[in-house]
Amino acid sequence: MSVPTANDPAATATGRAAPGTLLSVADLHVTFGKGPGAVHAVRGVDLDVDIGEAVGVVGESGSGKSVTGRAVMGILDPRTTSVRSSRMTLKGAELPPPSRVGGKRVKRPVAMVFQNPFTSLNPVFKVGTLLSEVLRRNRGMNKAQARTESVRLLDAVRIPDAASRLRSYPHEFSGGMQQRIVVAMALALEPELLIADEPTTALDVTVQAEIVNLLRDLQEERRMGVVFISHDLGLVSDFATRVYVMYAGRIAEDGGREVMTGGRHPYTRGLVASVPSVAQRQDRLRTIPGTPPLAGRYPDGCAFHPRCPYATDVCRTDDPERQVLGEGHHAACHHVHELPEVGR
Numbered sequence: 001m002s003v004p005t006a007n008d009p010a011a012t013a014t015g016r017a018a019p020g021t022l023l024s025v026a027d028l029h030v031t032f033g034k035g036p037g038a039v040h041a042v043r044g045v046d047l048d049v050d051i052g053e054a055v056g057v058v059g060e061s062g063s064g065k066s067v068t069g070r071a072v073m074g075i076l077d078p079r080t081t082s083v084r085s086s087r088m089t090l091k092g093a094e095l096p097p098p099s100r101v102g103g104k105r106v107k108r109p110v111a112m113v114f115q116n117p118f119t120s121l122n123p124v125f126k127v128g129t130l131l132s133e134v135l136r137r138n139r140g141m142n143k144a145q146a147r148t149e150s151v152r153l154l155d156a157v158r159i160p161d162a163a164s165r166l167r168s169y170p171h172e173f174s175g176g177m178q179q180r181i182v183v184a185m186a187l188a189l190e191p192e193l194l195i196a197d198e199p200t201t202a203l204d205v206t207v208q209a210e211i212v213n214l215l216r217d218l219q220e221e222r223r224m225g226v227v228f229i230s231h232d233l234g235l236v237s238d239f240a241t242r243v244y245v246m247y248a249g250r251i252a253e254d255g256g257r258e259v260m261t262g263g264r265h266p267y268t269r270g271l272v273a274s275v276p277s278v279a280q281r282q283d284r285l286r287t288i289p290g291t292p293p294l295a296g297r298y299p300d301g302c303a304f305h306p307r308c309p310y311a312t313d314v315c316r317t318d319d320p321e322r323q324v325l326g327e328g329h330h331a332a333c334h335h336v337h338e339l340p341e342v343g344r
Helices: 009-013 065-073 127-139 143-156 175-187 205-222 233-239 266-273 313-317
Strands: 021-032 039-050 054-058 081-084 087-090 110-113 193-197 225-230 242-247 250-256 322-326 329-332
Touching (some): 021 065, 039 054, 175 205, 242 266, 250 322
Parallel strands (some): 054 225, 110 193
Antiparallel strands (some): 021 081
16 A cells, blocks of 8 residues: 655545656565566565655665666566566656566666666767767667767766767766766766766765765756665765665665664664764674575564564564654554664
């Protein structure tokens, strides 16, 4: 069941995207494979992004956050993957399903920036060729128009001497500059929604900040919706105005960026507490005991209960419903109303 949002609870409850909503996803399920060996990687995710909003999705490796992004992008192979949802709309219009085998791929007004920029850039082509190919295929530009637009795009992502760098190969750029080129290629599609999947993981800390600042500026200038997927809580809390915390293929908690400092779900609290802080002197770093379940091998009841200090018998048998904690703030926990509010 879809949970009402802070924007328009009544609209969401009736199965419609709320006014001002860019992306609305309800009850998303993603399964890899078929039969007994099938892996249910995403289990009933609800995700909303308003027009011009920056939303963060955080969680440990294997939580389903990247698979969720790829499902929205429509790039999961329909031959091996089942994607189901009760709603997946952009500005109220249903997103087209991924193409069938042998069929022409139906484009979505969504673009994606991936984790490793070098694997996103064909090393045998110059940057100008890579950008021009995107522009000519997707926007019908001729060669001259594509070159002019390519220079404009490289300028937009702050690559110096853009015109001359069109003649450079990807390996002639640093990792940070390569990621800027990937962002430029995504912008060439004129997306209404940009999904950034761990876009800074392979970069140095100082370069990470530059990429995050670039994405923030582009999002504000173009009023794009952005979904920023990361395991780095600091980057997400700095970038996003709203955050979804994922665990074992589900949303554990969602709310404003204050979730990253005063979350109510035990898993969110554990994540935040495990981040080193110069304000707190600790002999040892705090960790969440145990390990996340393997995708498709979830325990009965709440998937977090084997690692949760507050787990009781009901947690071991029953899936928790999302509880409303405040305007736009929810957590899927049986005992969330019994736990004291905490800050950090």
